Amino acid sequence: MGRNFGRPVRRLEDGRFIQGNGRFVDDVILPRQTYAAFVRSPYAHARITGLDAAPALQMPGVVRVMTAADLAGAPDMPCGWMIHSRDGAEMKVGSRPLLASDTVRYVGEPVAVVVAESRDQARDAAEAVAVDYDELPVVVDCGDAMAPGMPQLHPAISDNLAYDWELGDEAAVDAALAVAAHRVELTLRNNRLIPNAMEPRACNADWDAQDEKLTVWMTHQNPFGMRTLYSAYYGLAAEHSLRIVSPDVGGGFGAKAPNYPEEVVVAFAAKLVRRPVKWTADRTEAFLTDAHGRDHLTTATLGLDAEGRFLALKVDTIANMGGYLSTTGSLIPTYMYGTMLSGQYVIPAIHCRTRAVYTNTCPVDAYRGAGRPEAAYVVERIVNVAARAIGVDQAEIRRRNFIRDFPYQTPVLFEYDSGDYEGSLNQALALSDYAGFPARKAEAAARGKLRGIGVAAYVEACGIGPSAILAKLGGGAGMWDSAEVRVNPVGTVEVLSGAHSHGQGHATTLAQLVADRFGVPIESIRIVQGDTDRIQAGTGTYGSRASVGMSATFNACEKIIAKGRRICAHLLQVPEDSVRFADGVFASAATNKTIPFGEMAAAAHAANAFPTREIEPGLVESSFFDPPNFTYPSGVYVAEVEIDPLTGVTEVAAFSAADDFGIIANPMIVEGQIHGGLTQGIGQALWEECRYDPDTAQLITASYLDYGMPRADGLPEFRLAFGCAPSPSNPLGMKGCGEAGAIGSPPAVINAICDALAIDHLDMPARPEKVWRLLHPKAAG
Amino acid sequence: MYDLAYVRPGGLAEATALLEADENATALAGGQTLLPVLRARLASPSRLVDVARLAELKGMALDGDRVVIGAAETHAAVSQSPVVAGAIPALGRLAGGIGDPQVRNRGTLGGAIANNDPAACYPSAALALDAVIRTTRREIAAADFFTDLFSTALEPGELVTAVMFPRCAQAAYVKFPNPASRFALIGVFAARTAAGMRIAVTGAGAGVFRWREAELRIDAGGGVADLDDLALPEDAFTSDLHGSADYRMHLARVMTGRAIAAVDA
Amino acid sequence: MTVALRVNGEDVRIDVTDRTLLIHALRDHLRLTGAHMGCDTSQCGACTVLVDGVAVKSCAMLAGQADGCEVVTIEGLARDGALHPMQAAFAEHHGLQCGFCTPGMIMLGIDLVRRRGAADEATVRSELxxxxxxxxxxxxxVKAIAAGARDMAGAA
Structure with missing residues (x-):
């Protein structure tokens, strides 16, 4: 721990947010601004038989109406991760145009866009675009999609099956299951979620015809990725003439990482109308079209020996892709999911089969955890079913099966880097007073309440890399990150970071790192992110990968210090290898003179005290860090619930989380990440559920009146503890903490509910009526 | 929101004239329901007649055995009123539990009554307490006022000006909130009135109603435990994604028991 | 229509269409972009401002309805460079991450203190x-608002 690094330093970026000076995309109004409104399909599956924009063109303030015909040269939207089926065939990608031209496949799919002088005028005119549809039958449930006779979404893709993928040794699993002393089976659903970052998607595109330069302000997690796509794939402008600016981003959670049609269409529109075009989604559009999360139907079988040790796990999952494959939609239920099915346990044989299917629903992509929550939910649920079946305590069965030696090669591709799973379990049991639970249960029973306790242990993979391995798995982009550290003549520091904060506090944590490394005040450091014209390169932030960008920053700092030592050797007239740097001061045993960091910076720029043929003037260094392996954060969570048997209402009475994120940059910020992740996971377990009407595929949870968002009053005060098994995969020993809370909490809560009700399973969310019906099976209806 | 005209008349007579002159005009009070509806383009009135600041629609005072509350009084004002707290404490608490603080700062009694959302809180109190709704044209008993979901006895151009609630010290409102919207999935207002126990149920789906069988059972000396076998009007309950009719009926029993227990506490 | 407001202590007159929401008048006409639009159904509270001293959702109010009113937005809280105690509490207690909901949270926190004084955490949770x-x-x-409420009560 340094003066800053490792401490709960208050956030440097807060000043602008708490005074209303944050800069979000919708805050930007450009000269000659126009506004876009999309015409969207009201049907989930239909043929477009006619489209008449003429009435809209007569409306006040309308500048332009664009349809698929105006985008005739533009390619279909790409899926960025190639998955191969078990038979070796490439996944089948349904054609997804930017604007639908002949068929629509989910409610809200964009069909046309109106550009007008004001937001209201654009919206008025969008209603006047006349589109004729011939409705087609729909399929909603992933469990139905492959059944005979179901509506087929894409031509030449039979049974709506995008791919049939597998991982692991099926024969070994079957053999182990055949001789296992105990076998338990579980069928479960992982409920579809709607991400709901509080800032809706927004963009503002500006075409400078003179310079042939396109600037797109876009609320996004990966501005450089979008620049590459917009330039190389869509051909909107040459890469060096395309600027993506993602200023303050109001939450992402994965849903601001994909490539969406609306932003691309707005960029084309700006070129067409030669005026800036702005689009800000309203919340209804966010519900309808932001990539949804989860939506799996899974059957799992776990085999155990007579002592309760795990022998084999077999998992068969159907994953709902929605109407099209989103940018990384194919990756989530495969390499982000099957690879995590070993959990924290020694399971000698594991097999995962995933069939990804198209349905008439919004495309599904990454949402906080992205595959890893689905895996943890399967493992942690079936472990509790097994514990119940063989009469072993849920903490004890985990203890009996923990991985204890690292690195650990799982049967499903990944090699875990480090961990202390039993340490986290012990922490969590102490934090939750696990031993005192029977007394609390009895006390609750005296009040007429059913109390239950649930343990869940998760491990996840963060800091995705290295690029070469990922390419072998189907990845289409490098997964390094980049930083440039600029030390100015008076010793202030700018860090140009290719990571991108959307609430994670990089402006503080990166500054903590650099301040301590250089021994300078944290106030003298500024972190720059989110502007492809200012930053050299980057891959953005998702999958809890800030450790990658932070490692690049660290390495760039090391280069600065190395150069500083060379410069100071000349200034001090001592051998270079005698120069040491500590606490902001260069010193040498060969002299009493010392040089503070700032003076070295001044000398580097003055360039008059060292030979500039040997040492270049200036003090700017960059680093690209390609991690040698993922990092593997882990933790053990204990949820305690209390159920009112009269109403079925579940209250989370207590929640304890013991996490291991390796080295932590700022415990205050990490705790905040856990609070948020736990809340999203509790939301999934208790309230959140994206529901489509099964007959029409209309989204029936399309507002906060119908989609159960967590609010302040339904949550306990979280108790947190941290262990520390540093990751060897990066120079800082960090692991990543952004998604953990959302991964471990759903199984912890459901395990607690099942404990309270003394049942094997109930599907999320545990809505009051569902729980009430379990308790009163004879009730009418 | 579709294009429309906004007008703020200076007095009640002017407001009434504006509303009577244009059948597509709509009165706007706090707007906490109406404005989201307009934003969703679910309605397209030609004109909004803002009545929120009309002095004629303000005031909370005792009038004999009744509390008279102006239609434009906000939920926040009702919840903080010493007059209301003294005469019908349960009504103040009900008002303090509607929506959220910002909605309570703008939303009005008259707007809630006139909108008659089947999940609204106020109609249950009006019905249980035998309130009288005063309009620009007449006085209407609550029992005659709430005709169907989202509809009332109000005629075109007729405005609620005040609601008169008989005093009642022994009353309670218990709400089971919809976890998403926080509207009442079921809300029960129970009151011991001079005429006996009154129980009004909101949130069931088809509009607020009195559970007369339960009232009679309690008046006959029954206790909360005696309600389990009592029939509820099945056609009052509907199913939606938040709860089946069966579950709502069950909740109505449970919340009735809790409301009566709170009345007698 | 012309709407006259007193916004953060300054008298302003703006020309808006009748259907303009207060949030859009503030953001687009007065360029006060601190209040945010986070939903269509007035559930999320990111647009919360004070109108005549009480917290309202500026997405559920027409600009015309605020004619003649005093409006305070998040931009109007700090005085002479000094943060309002509720603002300072959010920074001190890490009460924000992406910052989008924060202005609404702070304005609601101030309204809460007006009505409930130095509220405990359970009260704050229900008020949110x-x-x-x-x-x-x-x-x-919750911790930030509870602390801000204590600081405001102490300063009063």
Whole structure:
């Protein structure tokens, strides 16, 4: 721990947010601004038989109406991760145009866009675009999609099956299951979620015809990725003439990482109308079209020996892709999911089969955890079913099966880097007073309440890399990150970071790192992110990968210090290898003179005290860090619930989380990440559920009146503890903490509910009526 | 929101004239329901007649055995009123539990009554307490006022000006909130009135109603435990994604028991 | 129509269409972009401002309805460079992550103190019924508002 690094330093970026000076995309109004409104399909599956924009063109303030015909040269939207089926065939990608031209496949799919002088005028005119549809039958449930006779979404893709993928040794699993002393089976659903970052998607595109330069302000997690796509794939402008600016981003959670049609269409529109075009989604559009999360139907079988040790796990999952494959939609239920099915346990044989299917629903992509929550939910649920079946305590069965030696090669591709799973379990049991639970249960029973306790242990993979391995798995982009550290003549520091904060506090944590490394005040450091014209390169932030960008920053700092030592050797007239740097001061045993960091910076720029043929003037260094392996954060969570048997209402009475994120940059910020992740996971377990009407595929949870968002009053005060098994995969020993809370909490809560009700399973969310019906099976209806 | 005209008349007579002159005009009070509806383009009135600041629609005072509350009084004002707290404490608490603080700062009694959302809180109190709704044209008993979901006895151009609630010290409102919207999935207002126990149920789906069988059972000396076998009007309950009719009926029993227990506490 | 407002202590007149919401008048006409639009159904509270001293959702109010009123937005809280105690509490207690809901949370917190004084955490949680946050899990927002309320009570 340094003066800053490792401490709960208050956030440097807060000043602008708490005074209303944050800069979000919708805050930007450009000269000659126009506004876009999309015409969207009201049907989930239909043929477009006619489209008449003429009435809209007569409306006040309308500048332009664009349809698929105006985008005739533009390619279909790409899926960025190639998955191969078990038979070796490439996944089948349904054609997804930017604007639908002949068929629509989910409610809200964009069909046309109106550009007008004001937001209201654009919206008025969008209603006047006349589109004729011939409705087609729909399929909603992933469990139905492959059944005979179901509506087929894409031509030449039979049974709506995008791919049939597998991982692991099926024969070994079957053999182990055949001789296992105990076998338990579980069928479960992982409920579809709607991400709901509080800032809706927004963009503002500006075409400078003179310079042939396109600037797109876009609320996004990966501005450089979008620049590459917009330039190389869509051909909107040459890469060096395309600027993506993602200023303050109001939450992402994965849903601001994909490539969406609306932003691309707005960029084309700006070129067409030669005026800036702005689009800000309203919340209804966010519900309808932001990539949804989860939506799996899974059957799992776990085999155990007579002592309760795990022998084999077999998992068969159907994953709902929605109407099209989103940018990384194919990756989530495969390499982000099957690879995590070993959990924290020694399971000698594991097999995962995933069939990804198209349905008439919004495309599904990454949402906080992205595959890893689905895996943890399967493992942690079936472990509790097994514990119940063989009469072993849920903490004890985990203890009996923990991985204890690292690195650990799982049967499903990944090699875990480090961990202390039993340490986290012990922490969590102490934090939750696990031993005192029977007394609390009895006390609750005296009040007429059913109390239950649930343990869940998760491990996840963060800091995705290295690029070469990922390419072998189907990845289409490098997964390094980049930083440039600029030390100015008076010793202030700018860090140009290719990571991108959307609430994670990089402006503080990166500054903590650099301040301590250089021994300078944290106030003298500024972190720059989110502007492809200012930053050299980057891959953005998702999958809890800030450790990658932070490692690049660290390495760039090391280069600065190395150069500083060379410069100071000349200034001090001592051998270079005698120069040491500590606490902001260069010193040498060969002299009493010392040089503070700032003076070295001044000398580097003055360039008059060292030979500039040997040492270049200036003090700017960059680093690209390609991690040698993922990092593997882990933790053990204990949820305690209390159920009112009269109403079925579940209250989370207590929640304890013991996490291991390796080295932590700022415990205050990490705790905040856990609070948020736990809340999203509790939301999934208790309230959140994206529901489509099964007959029409209309989204029936399309507002906060119908989609159960967590609010302040339904949550306990979280108790947190941290262990520390540093990751060897990066120079800082960090692991990543952004998604953990959302991964471990759903199984912890459901395990607690099942404990309270003394049942094997109930599907999320545990809505009051569902729980009430379990308790009163004879009730009418 | 579709294009429309906004007008703020200076007095009640002017407001009434504006509303009577244009059948597509709509009165706007706090707007906490109406404005989201307009934003969703679910309605397209030609004109909004803002009545929120009309002095004629303000005031909370005792009038004999009744509390008279102006239609434009906000939920926040009702919840903080010493007059209301003294005469019908349960009504103040009900008002303090509607929506959220910002909605309570703008939303009005008259707007809630006139909108008659089947999940609204106020109609249950009006019905249980035998309130009288005063309009620009007449006085209407609550029992005659709430005709169907989202509809009332109000005629075109007729405005609620005040609601008169008989005093009642022994009353309670218990709400089971919809976890998403926080509207009442079921809300029960129970009151011991001079005429006996009154129980009004909101949130069931088809509009607020009195559970007369339960009232009679309690008046006959029954206790909360005696309600389990009592029939509820099945056609009052509907199913939606938040709860089946069966579950709502069950909740109505449970919340009735809790409301009566709170009345007698 | 012309709407006259007193916004953060300054008298302003703006020309808007009749259907203009207060949030759009503030953001687009007065360029006060601190209040945010986070939903269509007035559930999320990111647009919360004070109108005549009480917290309202500026997405559920027409600009015309605020004619003649005093409006205070998040931009109007700090005085002479000094943060309002509720603002300072959010920074001190890490009550924000992405910052989008924060202005609404702070304005609601101030309204809460007006009505409830130095409220305890349970009260704060129930008072946040109309403000959504997706980042923080609310725990530090609740602590920030409770602390801000104590500081405001102490300063009064």
């Amino acid at each position: 019924a109309g403000n959504l946050c997706r980042c923080t899990g609310y725990q530090n927002i």
